[in-house]
Amino acid sequence: NKGVILKQFVTGVPTEDDLELVTAVVRLAVPPGSASVMVKNLYVSCDPYMRNRMSEHNEASYIEQFVPGEVLATFSVGRVVASGHPNFKSGDLVWGMSGCEEYTLITDPESLFKINHPELPLSYYTGVLGMPGLTAYAGFFDVSKPKKGDYVFVSSASGAVGQLVGQLAKITGCYVVGSAGSDEKVNLLKTKFGFDDAFNYKKEEDLNAALKRCFPRGIDIYFENVGGAMLAAVLPNMRMNGRIAVCGMISQYNLEQPNGAPNLFCLVAKRIRMEGFMVLDYFGTYNKFEEEIAGYLKEGKITVVEDVAEGIENVSAALIGLFSGRNIGKQLVTIARE
Numbered sequence: 001n002k003g004v005i006l007k008q009f010v011t012g013v014p015t016e017d018d019l020e021l022v023t024a025v026v027r028l029a030v031p032p033g034s035a036s037v038m039v040k041n042l043y044v045s046c047d048p049y050m051r052n053r054m055s056e057h058n059e060a061s062y063i064e065q066f067v068p069g070e071v072l073a074t075f076s077v078g079r080v081v082a083s084g085h086p087n088f089k090s091g092d093l094v095w096g097m098s099g100c101e102e103y104t105l106i107t108d109p110e111s112l113f114k115i116n117h118p119e120l121p122l123s124y125y126t127g128v129l130g131m132p133g134l135t136a137y138a139g140f141f142d143v144s145k146p147k148k149g150d151y152v153f154v155s156s157a158s159g160a161v162g163q164l165v166g167q168l169a170k171i172t173g174c175y176v177v178g179s180a181g182s183d184e185k186v187n188l189l190k191t192k193f194g195f196d197d198a199f200n201y202k203k204e205e206d207l208n209a210a211l212k213r214c215f216p217r218g219i220d221i222y223f224e225n226v227g228g229a230m231l232a233a234v235l236p237n238m239r240m241n242g243r244i245a246v247c248g249m250i251s252q253y254n255l256e257q258p259n260g261a262p263n264l265f266c267l268v269a270k271r272i273r274m275e276g277f278m279v280l281d282y283f284g285t286y287n288k289f290e291e292e293i294a295g296y297l298k299e300g301k302i303t304v305v306e307d308v309a310e311g312i313e314n315v316s317a318a319l320i321g322l323f324s325g326r327n328i329g330k331q332l333v334t335i336a337r338e
């Protein structure tokens with residue numbers, strides 16, 4: 001059983017030296033009398049929050065740190081190969097918290113979701129039909145409370161979460177602009193995902209001016225994925241009674257000292273509601289979300305771009321690549337063909 005372990009706690013940007021591919025022997029069975037499930041991982045997900053689990057200390061953490069020497073936990077799509085649990089049988093397709101390895105013994109199988117639409121690409125359950133998709137859906141509809149005609153700005157807009165937020169905003173009748181870190185990504189936003197406008201934040205000398213150009217009348221909803229300088233530039237461009245759904249702040253994850261949050265007084269002056277949220281709190285609503293998004297996918301109302309790496313040996317590079325923007329779309333790794 002090949003798997004990727006954390007070699008040591010990480011400071012700064014993670015590198016390949018922090019992770020290691022190891023091989024262990026595994027019995028493809030569940031321990032006698034246990035209600036566990038053995039899953040063969042087909043696709044594993046690479047997600048920015050995993051960086052937070054690699055730090056030794058993280059005051060803002062909501063989830064346990066990884067343990068050096070142990071295989072990294074991650075969301076996966078897999079097939080049950082052995083089960084001691086009455087709700088699962090060999091052959092079932094599932095997604096949920098698993099490991100960056102070929103086979104994982106899931107000791108709490110009730111945390112797994114059955115895959116109800118195997119006619120759609122299974123890899124979608126790491127992205128648009130999985131945790132990032134639910135994040136986009138919950139953060140946009142429940143936290144941002146969009147209305148038709150709202151002006152919506154999404155950062156890291158071509159990524160797993162951002163690409164769905166933008167498309168949900170268009171379905172809702174909003175005006176949507178996205179930012180991303182390359183011209184290729186900007187082009188995707190405009191041509192593939194239907195954003196009304198987009199800009200490459202790395203090429204803008206003045207983010208405030210870029211936002212003023214895209215939103216001469218201001219922003220009603222900011223879907224925050226990056227934090228730092230972008231958040232500082234967004235705040236003065238918000239409209240009265242605007243909403244900021246704070247999904248993530250990837251620009252801060254590799255910093256020992258977060259680089260501040262100027263302009264916060266705009267929250268007061270403009271009566272802005274800025275609210276953080278966590279996808280874990282929405283897992284109970286998953287089935288409704290899955291049905292709605294599967295419907296949009298089948299009708300062709302939602303498009304998906306994935307960045308698929310091949311093989312367990314490429315997990316480390318794929319994961320690290322998230323922090324330089326190497327991925328174009330949802331980053332996942334194929335571990336096995338079915």
Ligand code: NDP
Nearest residue numbers: 048135159160161180181225247248249250251278279325
């Ligand atoms: P993405 O697919 O968007 O991949 C990460 C992207 O972040 C990179 O491709 C890069 O895009 C951008 N990025 C990397 N470093 C920086 C930086 N220093 N400054 C600005 N942008 C940077 O990831 P996801 O869609 O999976 O996640 C998006 C956000 O959502 C993250 O902040 C994540 O932590 C958060 N999240 C929150 C959840 C919750 O429950 N609240 C659940 C899931 C995700 P580019 O080339 O455009 O710079």
